[in-house]
Amino acid sequence: MTKILAIDDTPYNLDILKNGLEDEGFAVVTAESGRKGLELIDRESPELVLLDIGMPEMDGHQVLQQIRLSDEHGDLPVIILTANTEDSNLARCLESGANDYVTKPFSFTALVARINNVLRTQKDTRQLNRDVEKLRDLAYRDEMTGLLNRRAFFERANAEFEISKSSGEPLAIAILDIDHFKIINDTFGHAAGDEVLSAFGKLLKSCLRLHDIVGRIGGEEFAVCLPNSQAMHAYNIFERLRTTLAKQQLLTNDDGTTHQVTVSVGVVGLTDQKELDNLMILADMALYRAKNQGRNRTIVETGVTN
The missing domain is CATH 3.30.70.270 (Reverse transcriptase/Diguanylate cyclase domain)
Structure with missing residues (x-):
């Protein structure tokens, strides 16, 4: 079961996300602040993060920056949730390293579709990276002994x-x-x-x-x-x-x-x-x-x- 971490400072929003996504077959953990969300990433190892942008103290952009700087979780898929539909805001979300964004209010059908698309893309990317590493290793290894060529x-x-x-x-x-x-x-x-x-x-x-x-x-x-x-x-x-x-x-x-x-x-x-x-x-x-x-x-x- 895919585990999703939802980070939002509004408990009502978290309840909606948790109930709706669990009905769709996901396991959901929640955090009401950016700092708590970063702690849960280390503790729970989610496979995807739903991240609200407009939060006090540490906003979504700052949380995303910390995720991308992490050695262990740097490639963790993140979907931004935002009510700001201005092009400049959406562009900033992607430039900050978000895999995708969903504008509020949203339908669960659209949200689930974007979640599945990001997870599928991430899986394909990781497999491609493994294949590239194998090819690179083959290019540098002697087939007979496994030592460097x-x-x-x-x-x-x-x-x-x-x-x-x-x-x-x-x-x-x-x-x-x-x-x-x-x-x-x-x-x-x-x-x-x-x-x-x-x-x-x-x-x-x-x-x-x-x-x-x-x-x-x-x-x-x-x-x-x-x-x-x-x-x-x-x-x-x-x-x-x-x-x-x-x-x-x-x-x-x-x-x-x-x-x-x-x-x-x-x-x-x-x-x-x-x-x-x-x-x-x-x-x-x-x-x-x-x-x-x-x-x-x-x-x-x-x-x-x-």
Whole structure:
């Protein structure tokens, strides 16, 4: 049952609204002042507000302004009830953020029609916003792992890079590459390789803080930006990740034996580099050294202040 809050300083008007709307199947709560109405919005969480404009102390425009400024109830549908039919007044109601208005005196048939129309529009708008969020998420997420894709990683990491440059706070960048991934695909099949990527993505995410930025930037290559972190702190994180991964049994041979999955990691701390791309190159150099030294290891780029 849809709950409606009616705010009006005249008890007689509230009684008419309550009785008439309850006959139409709505649940109705009432408030005789703007301040009481704002309290009931927090307490009762109505799905729509009927708001009288001409009230003492706090008029309808002021109440509506408070609703629109609310983080929790900012999109709450509001229909203004007003006896002032001047165009300037009706225009002000809409400019203040009202979803619709009804002029007094009104018929309940017209009022109910406007209520249902506003509720339907609000429902459609919220569904559209959810769909847009899903599309935006798909555009920024790697489908295989659920991590950020390459574009999204660089956008967010670059923002953190600029903050660290201006604030002087430390920052660390890491590039990770699953070792011998082609052999995994060739031996166990691409489906198994996909499962390894997915499992590794989850493990990587679980080792990081909520505000760390992590993405899949290539086939079996991942990148992490760790704000407010020294390079050696990042080294310790990825060493724990690396040893944990090496102990997990992600792949099993036909004879029942397991195939170890390992990762190589290159880490670099914030330097005097002017661009994030240059810092990524340094991390990639450390990764290259890790692979040349036998893989399954974490290397911090030398010559960088930790």
